[in-house]
Amino acid sequence: MTVETATIFQRIPDGFLRISTNVMKQDGSRAVGTYIPNTSPVIQTVLQGKTYFGRAFVVNDYYLTAYEPIYINGEIQGILYVGVKEKDYTALKEIFNKKVYYSRGYPFIINKEGDFVIHPTLEGSNVSNSTFFKQIVAAGGHGKSRYLWPEDDSGEWKWQYFTYFEPFDSYICVSLYEDEIFKQLNEVKISILLGFIISAILFIIGIYLIMRPVSGFINRIQRIISNMSKGKIVDKIEVERKDELGSIVTSLNTLIEGINNTTQFSKEIGSGNLESEFVPMSDEDVLGNSLLDMRNNLQLAKDEEEKRKKEDMERSWATTGLAKFGDLLRENNDNIDEFAYNIISNLVKYMDANQGGIFFINDENKDDVHIELKGAYAFDRKKFMEKRIEWGEGLVGQSILESETIFMTDIPDEYINITSGLGDANPSSLLIVPLKLNDEVYGAIELAAFKPFEKFQIEFVEKIGESIASTLSSVKVNIRTAQLLHQSQQQAEEMKAQEEEMRQNMEELTATQEQMRIKESELESVLGAVDNSIGTFEMDLSGTITKANENFRSFIQREKNEVIGQKHNTFLDKEEFKLANYNQMIEGLSNGVPFDQQSKYSTPTGSIWLYESFTPIQDASGSYSKALALVIDINESKVLEISLKQQSEELQAQEEEMRQNLEELEAT
Numbered sequence: 001m002t003v004e005t006a007t008i009f010q011r012i013p014d015g016f017l018r019i020s021t022n023v024m025k026q027d028g029s030r031a032v033g034t035y036i037p038n039t040s041p042v043i044q045t046v047l048q049g050k051t052y053f054g055r056a057f058v059v060n061d062y063y064l065t066a067y068e069p070i071y072i073n074g075e076i077q078g079i080l081y082v083g084v085k086e087k088d089y090t091a092l093k094e095i096f097n098k099k100v101y102y103s104r105g106y107p108f109i110i111n112k113e114g115d116f117v118i119h120p121t122l123e124g125s126n127v128s129n130s131t132f133f134k135q136i137v138a139a140g141g142h143g144k145s146r147y148l149w150p151e152d153d154s155g156e157w158k159w160q161y162f163t164y165f166e167p168f169d170s171y172i173c174v175s176l177y178e179d180e181i182f183k184q185l186n187e188v189k190i191s192i193l194l195g196f197i198i199s200a201i202l203f204i205i206g207i208y209l210i211m212r213p214v215s216g217f218i219n220r221i222q223r224i225i226s227n228m229s230k231g232k233i234v235d236k237i238e239v240e241r242k243d244e245l246g247s248i249v250t251s252l253n254t255l256i257e258g259i260n261n262t263t264q265f266s267k268e269i270g271s272g273n274l275e276s277e278f279v280p281m282s283d284e285d286v287l288g289n290s291l292l293d294m295r296n297n298l299q300l301a302k303d304e305e306e307k308r309k310k311e312d313m314e315r316s317w318a319t320t321g322l323a324k325f326g327d328l329l330r331e332n333n334d335n336i337d338e339f340a341y342n343i344i345s346n347l348v349k350y351m352d353a354n355q356g357g358i359f360f361i362n363d364e365n366k367d368d369v370h371i372e373l374k375g376a377y378a379f380d381r382k383k384f385m386e387k388r389i390e391w392g393e394g395l396v397g398q399s400i401l402e403s404e405t406i407f408m409t410d411i412p413d414e415y416i417n418i419t420s421g422l423g424d425a426n427p428s429s430l431l432i433v434p435l436k437l438n439d440e441v442y443g444a445i446e447l448a449a450f451k452p453f454e455k456f457q458i459e460f461v462e463k464i465g466e467s468i469a470s471t472l473s474s475v476k477v478n479i480r481t482a483q484l485l486h487q488s489q490q491q492a493e494e495m496k497a498q499e500e501e502m503r504q505n506m507e508e509l510t511a512t513q514e515q516m517r518i519k520e521s522e523l524e525s526v527l528g529a530v531d532n533s534i535g536t537f538e539m540d541l542s543g544t545i546t547k548a549n550e551n552f553r554s555f556i557q558r559e560k561n562e563v564i565g566q567k568h569n570t571f572l573d574k575e576e577f578k579l580a581n582y583n584q585m586i587e588g589l590s591n592g593v594p595f596d597q598q599s600k601y602s603t604p605t606g607s608i609w610l611y612e613s614f615t616p617i618q619d620a621s622g623s624y625s626k627a628l629a630l631v632i633d634i635n636e637s638k639v640l641e642i643s644l645k646q647q648s649e650e651l652q653a654q655e656e657e658m659r660q661n662l663e664e665l666e667a668t
Contacts, residue, residue, distance in 0.1 A: 054169035340375030366592035
């Protein structure tokens with residue numbers, strides 16, 4: 001039948017809305033805007049992902065319909081409907097009425113409610129309680145059954161053949177009278193029996209003539225199959241027959257070829273050739289597919305073993321390198337240049353790179369912090385180069401500023417050239433790793449090579465960078481400590497020179513000469529003690545002490561809980577303390593300016609003079625947040641200095657008095 005109506009539905013919360021249709025309402029307009037509610041059997045079927053077929057009332061008439069779900073992004077968002085009006089059953093009825101089986105048999109259509117839709121005499125009547133309809137329902141709508149019709153003493157036995165036709169939501173049936181069927185069958189039986197006898201005679205003659213040449217051919221096939229059952233390798237059979245035997249031999253040849261291919265494939269696997277190609281005889285080829293699975297599993301195991309070996313090699317390489325560079329980092333710690341060259345030259349070789357450089361941050365001048373190239377190495381030679389990079393400039397400056405590793409394989413032209421005996425060329429990979437420890441960056445390593453660096457090599461250089469930063473931090477502390485000690489020694493020597501000058505002046509004073517020698521000896525003892533009695537403490541830039549060692553606490557005769565958290569200036573002698581000078585020192589430390597001073601501290605038993613050297617310390621953001629003070633006990637020398645100064649002043653006063661007395665004597 002030809003489709004008369006079609007509609008596209010869109011899903012809405014209450015059901016499915018008609019958005020495009022050629023179904024007309026009674027007023028002649030299209031039925032757009034009407035919808036089928038979610039409670040409809042049609043909607044419930046479609047929402048299960050199924051197509052609904054059946055008789056349905058559409059707007060104002062009954063139709064034979066089909067509703068198919070429309071999917072958008074995997075979800076049902078619409079329905080496509082097609083249908084034909086029930087009036088087209090007239091044409092179908094004419095076709096059914098023309099059909100006659102035997103002399104009285106006929107077809108009919110009955111719906112699921114037991115109503116005859118098409119029937120020669122009972123159309124429109126309901127027979128849902130009849131035996132034959134119950135048989136149709138019990139059989140699931142498909143099959144055949146024997147029944148009595150009419151269901152009374154006048155009834156005759158009939159056979160019905162039926163099937164459910166989903167587009168009509170009805171059963172199409174053919175009803176035949178049993179006596180007509182058996183009458184025809186008896187005639188057929190006699191014809192079949194005569195035909196069978198004649199065929200049997202002809203068959204026996206034909207078999208005899210055919211089997212003689214075929215028998216030998218079958219025996220040959222049997223021998224080949226017997227050899228195959230014993231595991232022997234056999235050759236294919238050459239055959240030109242196109243009959244059933246030829247077809248059997250063709251299948252047998254396919255089997256022989258498959259077994260031979262399987263055997264060869266097994267040998268290849270056994271010899272370790274896991275790259276050998278093999279195609280199973282079919283998807284049901286258990287042996288062939290099992291061999292393929294075995295080959296794939298062996299290949300997977302081989303790949304896993306190679307991967308494990310590679311990972312073991314990488315770990316061993318990294319462990320050996322860490323041990324090697326651990327030893328190198330303990331060498332030349334007192335010479336930054338030798339230290340830098342030793343590290344970069346060995347790192348370039350170990351990384352199989354072509355050239356490299358190591359950069360350190362130069363922050364000796366807080367007003368001119370920049371990055372310096374401390375060591376360069378290329379093609380097994382030391383490179384004597386000087387390079388200054390401003391803070392945050394270039395890739396090296398960017399790596400240090402952001403404290404992040406930079407790895408590039410697409411290197412800009414002219415950024416870096418690798419020069420060898422073959423000429424100049426751009427490297428294919430560039431690695432820049434910051435030297436950082438506890439979020440503080442001390443410099444960077446730059447490596448260039450013609451081949452890309454592996455991930456494990458990059459991780460190795462990052463670990464080496466941490467070790468270099470740790471060593472560099474210690475070296476800087478050692479250098480600063482040495483500078484402070486040298487400064488302390490210079491001050492001690494200056495004090496000795498001053499004392500010598502004073503001693504020479506005091507030699508003129510006979511009365512105090514012996515005392516001066518004794519004091520000088522005491523002063524030398526004091527200076528020796530100074531070298532072995534350095535105290536330290538840390539304070540923030542508000543002047544609050546956050547750390548203090550035992551020497552410092554012993555100097556000012558305080559316990560730890562009496563010092564930590566207290567303002568530094570609260571321990572200074574009130575008479576000697578100058579607030580303006582102290583604030584100037586704090587401001588200078590905040591700007592990164594070191595400060596040295598001699599301070600008089602109050603103690604529970606009196607007072608003590610200490611020499612203090614303050615060094616500002618940066619935090620992770622680069623701001624100065626605290627200061628480290630190195631403290632030396634200079635009390636005895638300071639007291640001696642004050643005493644000598646007082647004695648000198650007294651002697652000068654006595655000398656002035658004696659001079660005046662002499663002038664008076666001369667005047668008289």
